[in-house]
Amino acid sequence: MKANSAFIEALDVLSFRGNRLFGDPGSWGEAIVPPPPSVAAGALRSQLLARERVDLADFAGGRVQHPAVGSRERPGSLTLAAFHLARHRADGAVEPLFPLPADVQISGERQSMRVLTMRPQRIGSIIGSAALPCWPALAQGTERGKPVGGLWLTGDGLHAWLRGEPIDGQRHVVPSTSLWRTEARVGVGLDATLRRAEDRKLFSLQALTFMPGVGFAVQVAGAEPKEGLLRFGGDGRGARLVPCEIRWPEPDWEAIAAAKRARLLLTSPGIFERGWLPTGAGEPSPAEGAPFELDGVRGRIVCAAVPRAQFVSGWDLARWQPKTGQRAAPAGSVYWIEELEATPEALRKLVARGLWTAQQYDSDPRRAEGFNRFTFAAY
Secondary structure, eight states: OOEEEEEEEESSOBOOBOSSOOOSTTOEEOBOSSOOHHHHHHHHHHHHHHHTTOOHHHHHTTSOOBTTTBOSSSBOSOEEEEEEEEEEOTTSOEEEOEEOOTTEEEESOGGGOEEEEOEEEEOTTOOOOOSSSEEEEOOOTTOOOOBOOSEEEOHHHHHHHHTTOOOOTTTSEEEGGGTEEEEEEEEEEEETTTTEEEEEEEEEEEEEEEOTTEEEEEEEESSOOOSEEEEETGGGEEEEEEEOOBOOOOOOHHHHHHHTOEEEEESSOBOBTBBTBOTTBOOOBTTTBEEEEETTEEEEEEEEEOOOOEEEOOEETTTTEEOOOEEEBOTTOEEEEEEEEOOHHHHHHHHHHOSOOHHHHHHOHHHHTTOSOEEEEOO
């Protein structure tokens, strides 16, 4: 299925709210960057329905469906294949930006950054609670330092990481301070019946102002994005969708298949039946690891670097109610796979499909929203 790329440019401050309740007097709504991919998927679907003059009330009521969007109950062909922070480079090209993979630690100042990468290590006689035979170990040597947060990898940086090449702290790393700034905004609770402000219902939330040329890159399969305006994020703030060519980082498929081992990197939050283990993984064993088999790709997961789980929810506009909250492995989680059996074509196909079983792919709305996306990397 062909995928098309586009750039989302903010026309106003944006509000991406997390899953913590707010709105009570004195509460605080913190913004998250990037927001879940469902934010972009919902905006794109709404734009497509409005552009083709589908009656939104009939769609919300389940009385009509769209070949790409699907219906209220079942997703169609439209799938958000990628959703990432992005910026325009000096030459005008759109460059996607990525959170640091969980196996990468950066310390030091801007001019003297040290980039270290974790490696799977068998710990031997040390007893721990790890469910896999190897632990992700970081060899710092005698010169130690605290990790620096708020950093993003450029497209070239992720391209190097995918191929097992070193990351250059000067060329491949971007601080969040150069991408956006936050400001506090005051909100007022509204009485839906009387259609006026409620008494004692002031609350605060974070708004995001993106620097010129900074926005989001999307890749859409199953539909062609058209230039136009979007209602984007909380409060339906304005954004512009502009189709464009984007060079997405790719691994060396042939080298990975020949090496018979790989790293698996989540590029969007993963909602899995086994919690932190990806779809396709079997029961983990501290001695043998977790068998992995999905859509023609087989192997054994021997190590994992998975940050603390996040919860994803959202607002179901058609049903006018919150979506069920689900625990997710964060984007950037890394899994090491050994005894890999797959052709380059099978690896490409699985990455294009995402970490979904055949049944989930046809019925789970989270598939269309862009969850469980990943890529392979050299190990």
